[in-house]
Amino acid sequence: MSESTMMSQIKRTFSLLNQRACSRSSSSFFTDSDSAGLVLQSHSTDVYQNLALEDWIDANVELQGRGILLLWRNRPAVVIGRHQNPWTECNLPVMRRAGIPLARRRSGGGTVFHDLGNLNLTFFTSKKAYDRQRNLKVVTDTLRRLRPGLDVQATDRFDILLNGRYKISGTASRLSRKSSYHHCTLLHSADRSALSSVLRPSCPGIQSNATPSVPSPVANLLDHAPSLQWEELLGALVQQYNTEFGLHSALTVIDPTNESMFPGVGEMEVELRSWDWTFGKTPKFTMETQLELTNEQPPARCSARLQMEVKNGQIESCHLDVPVEWVPVRLSSELSSVLIGERFCPHQAAAAFSALLRSESGATHTRLHRLCDAMLTVMG
Numbered sequence: 001m002s003e004s005t006m007m008s009q010i011k012r013t014f015s016l017l018n019q020r021a022c023s024r025s026s027s028s029f030f031t032d033s034d035s036a037g038l039v040l041q042s043h044s045t046d047v048y049q050n051l052a053l054e055d056w057i058d059a060n061v062e063l064q065g066r067g068i069l070l071l072w073r074n075r076p077a078v079v080i081g082r083h084q085n086p087w088t089e090c091n092l093p094v095m096r097r098a099g100i101p102l103a104r105r106r107s108g109g110g111t112v113f114h115d116l117g118n119l120n121l122t123f124f125t126s127k128k129a130y131d132r133q134r135n136l137k138v139v140t141d142t143l144r145r146l147r148p149g150l151d152v153q154a155t156d157r158f159d160i161l162l163n164g165r166y167k168i169s170g171t172a173s174r175l176s177r178k179s180s181y182h183h184c185t186l187l188h189s190a191d192r193s194a195l196s197s198v199l200r201p202s203c204p205g206i207q208s209n210a211t212p213s214v215p216s217p218v219a220n221l222l223d224h225a226p227s228l229q230w231e232e233l234l235g236a237l238v239q240q241y242n243t244e245f246g247l248h249s250a251l252t253v254i255d256p257t258n259e260s261m262f263p264g265v266g267e268m269e270v271e272l273r274s275w276d277w278t279f280g281k282t283p284k285f286t287m288e289t290q291l292e293l294t295n296e297q298p299p300a301r302c303s304a305r306l307q308m309e310v311k312n313g314q315i316e317s318c319h320l321d322v323p324v325e326w327v328p329v330r331l332s333s334e335l336s337s338v339l340i341g342e343r344f345c346p347h348q349a350a351a352a353f354s355a356l357l358r359s360e361s362g363a364t365h366t367r368l369h370r371l372c373d374a375m376l377t378v379m380g
Helices: 003-022 026-031 047-060 092-098 132-146 192-198 230-245 265-273 329-339 346-358 362-378
Strands: 037-042 067-072 077-080 102-104 112-114 118-126 152-154 160-162 166-169 171-175 179-187 206-208 251-254 285-295 300-311 314-321
Touching (some): 037 047, 037 230, 047 067, 047 102, 047 118, 047 179, 047 265, 092 192, 112 118, 112 192, 132 152, 132 179, 132 230, 285 362, 329 362, 346 362
Parallel strands (some): 037 251, 077 102
Antiparallel strands (some): 067 118, 077 112, 118 179, 152 160, 171 179, 206 285, 285 300, 300 314
16 A cells, blocks of 8 residues: 555544544543543654653543553654653754754653654553553564564563564653553664664763663564565554454544644643753753864864753853963853853854854954854764
8 A cells, every 4th residue: 555545544534533523522532431442543743743642641541441552653753761861862963954853752761763664552551550561462473473484572671672683672661650651663664774873972971860772783674574564564463452452442543633632732742842841851961072173274273171061951060171372261261151051052052152253353263163163063
C-alpha cells in the first residue's frame, strides 16, 4: 500500500471518529465497557502532538483494569529523556540545519532518533499491572511469528536485540501514583545515517549528573527481513497484543489534536514545544573547554579557556581566561558579564554580544568577533 493510499484510509477512518466524537465525550470513549482494551494509532506524525497525547492519556484515563496500546510514528525528530542534557546527547547545529526538532519526553531513559521508519509503541496500564517484559514479549512474539528465522530477544535492560547484537528497540517508562506507561521504539526502516549524524554531542567539556545514553549498534528489521511491510507488521502487533492480554480490540485511528476527545491536549503540546521545557529542564551542569583563536590579518593564534555553570538552562557564572595580547582584560571580563542570566543558547548569546561588538573597531573588533564566534560554537 502506498503512503498516499494509507493516508487516505486514515483520513476516512478519522472522519468517522470525528462524527462519533461529536455525540460522545472523551470520557465515554475511554470508559465504555467495550473499551476495556484499546488499540489506538495516532493520525499525526508530529513528535510534540504524539508526546502530548501520551501525557493526556496518562493524566486523564482511568487505567484500573484497563490496558491501552498506542501506536505512533514521527517525522524526523530527536527525543531526549526527562533527566538528560541535550547538549551532550545530540548535535544541535546539525539538527537546526536539517530542520529536525528536539523534544524532551516525561519518561526517563536515553536519547532516540525518530523518523517514519521507526514505530513507537506505548503500553498504558495501571501501576499494579506494569510489566515491561510482558509488553516486549508482544513485540518479540510478533516478529517470531511473522518471520520465524529472526533471532530476537528482550534483554535485562528492556531492549530488544537482533542476532544477539543489534538493537532494534529501546525502552523508557513513567510510573505515576496509580498509572504507568512503557514505550519502546521498533526500527523497521529508519535512516541510520541521519541517526548517527544527530546523536553526537554538541558541546565539549560538559560535566553533569544528567542521565547519559548508552550507545549501541543498531539495525533495521528491513535489513534482515526485506519483505516485511508496515501493514503486515502493524496488523500482527495488534493481533498479538490482543492475544497476550485476552482482548478483542480493533485498531482505532485518532487525531491527537482533537480537543473534543482530548480536552486540554493543546496546552500540553505547547509546553512540550517550549524552550523552558526542552532546555530549561536540563539538570545543572558545568562546562570547561578550550577555545582555539586564529586571525589572518595580522596573523595570530592563541588559546583561551571558558568556564560556565548552567542551571535551568541559564548561565549562572561565566569565566573567560584570554591572553591579553588577544583582547584587553576589560573586554574578556565584559564578555563574561553579559552572559550571566542569559540562556545557554547561541542565539541569545549572540544578541548579548552584539552591543559589545558595536563598541569596538579595527583589529580589536576583529579579534573580539573571533572570540565571540568561538564561544557561540561551543554552545551548540
